[in-house]
Every structure is written in structure tokens, then in C-alpha cells.
Amino acid sequence: MGTHVPHSGEVDQMSRAVHETENFAQLDLQAPMEPANAVDAVSPASPASPANPALPAADGTSQRRPIDHLGLDSPLSGSSLGGSSLGGSDETGLIEGSSTPADVHDALLAARHKLSAAEARLSEAHDEAQSIIADGLEQASMIARSAELAAESLMPQAEEEAAEIVARAQGDAQIIRDQADALLAEAKTLRADAHLGLAEELAAERAEHDAILQSEREALAAELRTSAEQAEQDFVDRHAETHARVEQLLASAKREHADATVDADMMRADARKEARMLLESARADAAAEMSAAAEQTAWAQQVVAGLIAAAELDAQRIRKSAHLDSAAVARQARTRLSALLEASGEARRSRQAAAESDAAALTDAAEQALLRAKSDAIQIREQARAEADEAIAEAEDVASARIARADRRLEEAESGARAVRERVAEETSRSQRELHEFRRNTKAEAIGIIADARSEADELRTLARQLLVDARAEVVTLAQRRDTIASELGNLSGIIEALAVPDVLPQPDPQPDPHSDQAASQLTAAATPEPTHGPPHGSPDAADEEIRTPVSDS
Numbered sequence: 001m002g003t004h005v006p007h008s009g010e011v012d013q014m015s016r017a018v019h020e021t022e023n024f025a026q027l028d029l030q031a032p033m034e035p036a037n038a039v040d041a042v043s044p045a046s047p048a049s050p051a052n053p054a055l056p057a058a059d060g061t062s063q064r065r066p067i068d069h070l071g072l073d074s075p076l077s078g079s080s081l082g083g084s085s086l087g088g089s090d091e092t093g094l095i096e097g098s099s100t101p102a103d104v105h106d107a108l109l110a111a112r113h114k115l116s117a118a119e120a121r122l123s124e125a126h127d128e129a130q131s132i133i134a135d136g137l138e139q140a141s142m143i144a145r146s147a148e149l150a151a152e153s154l155m156p157q158a159e160e161e162a163a164e165i166v167a168r169a170q171g172d173a174q175i176i177r178d179q180a181d182a183l184l185a186e187a188k189t190l191r192a193d194a195h196l197g198l199a200e201e202l203a204a205e206r207a208e209h210d211a212i213l214q215s216e217r218e219a220l221a222a223e224l225r226t227s228a229e230q231a232e233q234d235f236v237d238r239h240a241e242t243h244a245r246v247e248q249l250l251a252s253a254k255r256e257h258a259d260a261t262v263d264a265d266m267m268r269a270d271a272r273k274e275a276r277m278l279l280e281s282a283r284a285d286a287a288a289e290m291s292a293a294a295e296q297t298a299w300a301q302q303v304v305a306g307l308i309a310a311a312e313l314d315a316q317r318i319r320k321s322a323h324l325d326s327a328a329v330a331r332q333a334r335t336r337l338s339a340l341l342e343a344s345g346e347a348r349r350s351r352q353a354a355a356e357s358d359a360a361a362l363t364d365a366a367e368q369a370l371l372r373a374k375s376d377a378i379q380i381r382e383q384a385r386a387e388a389d390e391a392i393a394e395a396e397d398v399a400s401a402r403i404a405r406a407d408r409r410l411e412e413a414e415s416g417a418r419a420v421r422e423r424v425a426e427e428t429s430r431s432q433r434e435l436h437e438f439r440r441n442t443k444a445e446a447i448g449i450i451a452d453a454r455s456e457a458d459e460l461r462t463l464a465r466q467l468l469v470d471a472r473a474e475v476v477t478l479a480q481r482r483d484t485i486a487s488e489l490g491n492l493s494g495i496i497e498a499l500a501v502p503d504v505l506p507q508p509d510p511q512p513d514p515h516s517d518q519a520a521s522q523l524t525a526a527a528t529p530e531p532t533h534g535p536p537h538g539s540p541d542a543a544d545e546e547i548r549t550p551v552s553d554s
Helices: 008-030 036-045 062-069 089-097 101-249 258-345 348-499 514-527 540-553
Strands: none
Touching: 101 258, 101 348, 258 348
């Protein structure tokens, strides 16, 4: 069943008592001599038999009673046995007090008597110590047998208590594991909620920024389209108006203004081309901004995925550490229980004390393990919460940076759109100025052309009047010549008639030649103008009307 560990202390106490008894006996030899009556008083009680002294108790207090009977309670710190040890304070007083040989002889006799008494007491004390040792050994064997019997009777109870302690420790370990798992699940839930909230916030921010970018792009595209359409419409309207006016004003001078028309067409083509280029540039800038925003969104999604993966790895690491801690606590409890089972074969008192101490230590250890587990769980929760907060803060920083970058992109897009709008407005104003300048130049040129045309018309009118006067004069001359020719022809016809001599009969007067009369009438009709209902062709009003009509039509 094991060694007699519980009662080895009692045996040691007994051996120490015997050793002290021997020391006291030796010290008694060194002590000063007592009076004879004290020796005589002690001597009847000095013989000791094994039956007289009572067995000492377990605490060893009654072992000193025979020694007390010897009068050796006060420990003396004298020197070793020798001649000087016999000469204590009392002997010195006797020797110094007596100066005669008789006194010296008496003192020596007294010293010898005391020495013999001390030797007798020493032998008695030795015998008594041997008997006490024998009694102690017998009592120790009896106590050992009783302890073994008690240990055998207490073994089932100790095993039951150990099983209860093991079950309680396992239950506590299971509770700690459950609490650790619950804390890990809570930390994982908190991290998942944080990641979900962060993902939702990022998705909302991304959707909001996408909506803002889309609205800005649509507004910019609509504004650019409106500006381009308005500019093109204004240009077309103004060009059509100018072209109509120019065509109305320059209908009579198309050859002279062909270059101006070509220049106007080229300017219109350039203006349309520039408007198309501006529109394409604005669309390209908007597409570049959209691609940059898409890249930023993809990068933010990658960062969020990396953070979620890192959080999952941290959760797995924390879970593994908690399982390892729980296993270590279980191993520690199992080790202590095995040590407790190995020590169950000891004595009753030591067994009970060891069991109580082990139970208290195990309870303390379990409480400490529970406290450590709680503190570890709190620390894990704090760490998980801190890591989640750090991840959330980092994600918020990343999101803030992305939002700031998106805001900068929006500002750059707005500035680019503003620059495009300003450029379009500037180009439109420049086109309007050029158009106004062209209109002014065209108007001035048209006015100059009209003035030239009017002066030319006046010259043509004057020339026409002169030609009309000349024509009328020529008509009068031709009429006079006709009359002259007619008269001459009449005369010639009379001469011809007079010269004509008929052969047989005289012919009557010849009629005028119809052919000659017809030719003369045709000549007269050609020379004489036909009358009209309006003013005559030779009048100045008719010439003015003829010249003014094509100008007004143009």
C-alpha cells in the first residue's frame, strides 16, 4: 500500500527526544553539583522500568516527563566533559571559600558523589530512552497498521471523491470550453456584423458615388448635347438667315460673291467639325472618369475581401488558441488527478490532508483556470473587438480615402466639364463674334455691292436713256429716209411709166407694185415703234422701271 509516510514524523520526534535526553544527561554532568538532599530526593524515583512510564501520545509531550523527574529541564550550555566542567560556579565558590585540606577533600568527595549520581542518572536515562524507543517503535507499527487499515477503508471514498473531482473538473473544463466557444462565436458574429456593416456602407457609398457620377455624366452629356445642339442650331439659323439675306441681297451678283459663299461653307464645316471634336473630347473625358471610378471600386472590393479573409484567419487562430488552452487546462487537471490517485495509498491523516489540500489546490486551480479562461475570453473578446474596430477603422479610412479620391475625381470631372463648358461657351461666343463680324462684313460688302449696283444701274439708266434718245432720233431719221425713199420711188414709178411705150395699145396707168409697196410698208413698220398702254419706251420712267425690276427681284 505504500510507505508509512504519515507516522515517520512521530518516530523522528521520538528519536529527537532520546537524543535530547542523552544531551541533557551529558549536560547534567557539566552542570554544577546540587545539594545532597536534592540527589536523595531524586534517587528513589530514578529506577525506571518499562512498565512505569506511560506511552507518549502522538505529539511527544509526555516523553519528557522522565527527564523532568531527573531535574534536567533547564538546558545548560556548558563545555565538554572534563576536569574544568566539574568546577562550576558552586565548586568554585567552595574552593574559594575553603582554604583547609579538609574542605578541599569534602569538596572533592561531594564532586565525586555528584559525578557518580550523574553517571547513574545517565545510565537510567539511557535505559529509559531505550525502553521509550522500543515502545515508540511498537506504537509506530501499531499506528502504521491502523493507518493501512484506515487507508484501505478510505480508498473507495477517496476514489469516489477523486472521480467526483475529475467529473467536476471535466464539467468546469467543458463549461470553460463552451464559454470560450460562445465568446469565439460572439467575436465571430461581431466581426461578421462589422464586416457586413462595412460592406453595406461601402456598397451604399459606391452606389451613391455611382449614382452621383452617373447623374453628373448624364447632366454633363445633356449639357454638352444641349450646348452643341444650341450652338449648331444657332449657327445653322444664323447661317441660314445670313445666307438667305446674302442670297436676297446678292442674287444679282452671284459670280462676284462665289468666294464669299465658299468661305461661309468652309467656316460652317469648321464650326461643325470643332463642335463634333468638343463633343467627342467631352465624351472621352467622361468615359475616362467612368473607367477610373470603376477601377477604384474594384480596388475597394479587393481591399474589403482581403480584410474579411484576414479577419477569418484571426478568428481561426483565436479559436485554435482557445482549444489549446482548454486542452492544457484539462491536461493539467488530469495530471493533478493522477498525482492525487498515486498518493492515495498514504496514511489517513496525510491522505485526508493531502486530499483536502489537493482538492483545495484543484479548486483554486480550477477557479484560477476559470478566472484565466474568463480573463482570456475577455481578452480574446477585447482583442477581437479591438481587431474588429481596427479593421473597421482601417476600412473606414480606406473608404474615406476612396471617397476623398472619388470626390477629387468628381471635382476634376466637374472642373473638366466646367472647362469644356467654358471652352464651348468661348468657342460659341467666338463663333458668334465671327458670325457677327461676318454678317457685318457681308452686310457692308452687300451695301457696297448694292451701291455699286445702284451706281451701275444709274449709269445703265443714263446709257439707256441716251440709247433711247439715239434710237428715237434714228427712228425719225429712218422715217424721213422712208418718206424720201417713198417719194423717190413714186417719182421713179412715174418715170418708168413715162418711159414705157406700149407696142400695140396704150396701157392704162400702172398700179403701184405690190411687192415694193409691201417692202416699203415693212420698212416703215420696222422703223416705227408700236404704241403701248404704259408710258412709251423712250420715256425715262420706263427705262428706270426696266432697270429696277431685276434688282428688286434679286
